[in-house]
Amino acid sequence: MKQIVWFRRDLRIEDNAILANSSGEVFPIFIFDPNILSQLPKNDKRITFIYKSVLNLKSKLQSIGLDLAIFFDKPKNVFETLKKDFNEVLCSCDYDSYAIKRDKETEQIIPMKRFYDSYLLSPNDGLKSDGKPYKVFTPFYKNLSIVWQSEKIEEYQTNTNLTLFQYDYKTIPTLEQLGFNESKLPEFLEKSPQNLLEDFISKITSYQTDRDYFYKNGTSNLATHLRFGTISPRQIFNQVAKLDGGEFFIRELFWREFYAYILYHFPKSENENFNDKDVKWENDPIKYQAWCEGTTGLPIIDAAMQHLINTGLMPNRLRMVVASFLTKNLLCDWRLGxxxxxxxxxxxxxxxxxxxxxxxxxxxxxxxxxxxxFNPYLQSAKFDKDALFIKQNLSTYKNKNPKEIHKENPYAIVDIKNSSKMAIKMFQEVK
Ligand SMILES: Cc1cc2nc3c(=O)[nH]c(=O)nc-3n(C[C@H](O)[C@H](O)[C@H](O)COP(=O)(O)OP(=O)(O)OC[C@H]3O[C@@H](n4cnc5c(N)ncnc54)[C@H](O)[C@@H]3O)c2cc1C
Known part of the structure; x- marks a missing residue:
């Protein structure tokens, strides 16, 4: 039996379903897919992160007697070339529409074996007694109490009897050949995910109170690692669940589970309103552009959007504030945001x-x-009282009194009270 072990969003060797379930002669691969890469700008930070993570994975695989072949081609072409030498492909599941389409195409070429590895649950765990999925988080979460109250979730053990298929695909494409420049990543991504988790564990008791304050680094910063699977959700769960303060954090991890479950069971929600309401968005292009560029005249909105542009990051509460502002105060469709x-x-x-x-x-x-x-001025007055986050991100406010910064700006793109009232009225009339 010869297997291709296809790493996608599980770029690790520990607790990895495909490494644990493979046997005999294996060929670990990663594919830089031009269908995805061609849509991205040259300075996309994520490609720098993935690139480094793939090289790191390659050296870790080498340390256990394996290796990683790195392709830069459409998956279809890669499998057309490889199919003559292999019986099947092992990979983890991915639920977005491009991934589903790509995997259907791959299955036509070579048999695929898929594992639920990016989440704690498979999407068919946690269904209601009638077999239908929950649509509300709290009952979904309560129903899974057996999982989140458990001491430990079993992790995958790597099969140590694997042998490497001898191959000719030795060249590693450079970032430049992939069409990208190396980007500066946030400092915390220089650390290994395990070190990041340990740092977070040392402050986990303050997580519930600190996570909303924009200028405090009160959260785990693990989302990027979870996204690309450089650490597994089981590894995080097992180290955190039973700690003082751990349960609140685990509940957040289950929001991640919930949204993956919703997208899996309701794939149309990728593009359509989940509740089927016919909302009358205005979609004014000038307002939308001001939101994107952080030039609305609302200090906290502009600081958050500038921060996103410069770092690729935004604290959770600010994501909620800017999303509320775009959809409710500017009446722009959530799909644009x-x-x-x-x-x-x-x-x-x-x-x-x-x-x-x-x-x-x-x-x-x-x-x-x-x-x-959300009222952005009240949010900044509460969660960034001294305007530290705003001043860090917008130099124009550097010498301003924080009290002035949190006051409604008459020159802002929109009046908060009036626009909120109008949004509520519009939503009331929605069918
Ligand atoms: C409009 C909007 C868009 C968002 N887009 C994304 C996204 O593309 N990717 C993403 O991972 N998160 C997204 N989130 C959720 C959340 O903001 C981030 O997960 C969080 O800010 C990441 O920082 P952290 O790892 O330090 O989180 P922590 O507070 O340390 O939380 C730990 C982990 O729990 C999960 N988590 C926490 N809060 C949420 C949440 N509300 N929903 C789902 N999972 C959560 C994440 O995996 C996170 O890494 C979005 C939230 C909003 C309001």
């Missing part, structure tokens, strides 16, 4: 991004009620 975040976020993950955007726009599964609109 979702697409923009998808192009910029280092931790972009289709299911979490789509689910969270639909949540903010009050169109999604278990979303914020339409009459709850």
């Amino acid at each position: 979702e697409k923009y975040f998808a192009s910029k976020l280092l931790d972009f993950d289709a299911s979490s991004n789509i689910g969270s955007w639909q949540w903010a726009a009050s169109t999604g599964a278990d979303s914020v009620p339409y009459f709850r609109v």
Whole structure:
């Protein structure tokens, strides 16, 4: 039996389903897919992160007597070439529409064996008694208490009896050959995910209180690693679940599970309002552009968007604030914001991004009620009292009194109170 072990969003050797379930002679591969890469700008930070992670994976595989062949071609072409030498491909499941299409095409060429490895659950875990999926988070989560109350979730053990298929594919494409420049990554991504997790564990008791303060580094920063599988959710769960303060964090991890489950069971929610409401968006291109570029005149919105442009990051509460602002105050369709975040976020993950955007726009599964609109000025006064985050990201405010910064700006692109009222009225009339 000869198997291709196809790494995609599981770039690790520990607790890895495909390495644990393969046997005999194996051929580990990673494919830089031009179908995806051609859509991205030259300076996309994520490609630098993936590139480094793939090289790191290659050296880890070498340390256990294996290796990684790195292709830069359409998956279809790669498998057409390899199919004569192999019986099957092992890979982990991916739920977004491109991945589903790609895997259907691959299956026509060579048999595939897929494993649920990027999440704690398979999407068919945690169904209601009638076999249908939950649409609301809390009952979904409660129903899974047997999982989140457990001491440990079993991790995969790598099969140590694997032998490497001898191959000719030795060349490693450079970042430049892939069409990208090396980007500067946030400092925390220089650390290994395990070190990052250990740093976080040392402050986990303050997580619940600190996570909303924009200028505090109160969260785990693990989302990018989770996205590309450089650490598994089981490894995180097993080290955190039973700690003081751990349960609140695990609940957040289960939001990630919930959104993946929703996208799997309701694939149309990738492009359509989950609740089927016919919302009358205005989609003013000038307002949308000001939001994207961080030039709305609302300090906290502009600081958050500039931060996103410069770093590929944005704290969770700010994601909620800017998403509420775009959809409710500017009346722009959540799909515009979702697409923009998808192009910029280092931790972009289709299911979490789509689910969270639909949540903010009050169109999604278990979303914020339409009459709850964040007031950006009150949010910054509460969570960035001394305007530290704003000043760090917008030099124009450097010498301004924080109290002035948190006051409504009469020259801003939109008046918060009036636009919130109009949004609520519009949502009330939605069919
Ligand atoms: C509009 C909007 C878009 C978002 N887009 C994404 C996205 O593309 N990718 C992404 O991973 N997260 C997304 N989130 C969720 C959340 O903002 C990030 O997961 C979090 O900020 C990442 O930082 P962290 O790893 O330090 O999180 P922590 O607070 O340390 O949380 C730990 C982990 O739990 C998960 N998590 C936490 N909060 C959420 C949440 N609300 N929904 C889903 N998972 C969560 C993440 O995997 C995260 O790494 C989005 C939220 C909003 C409001």
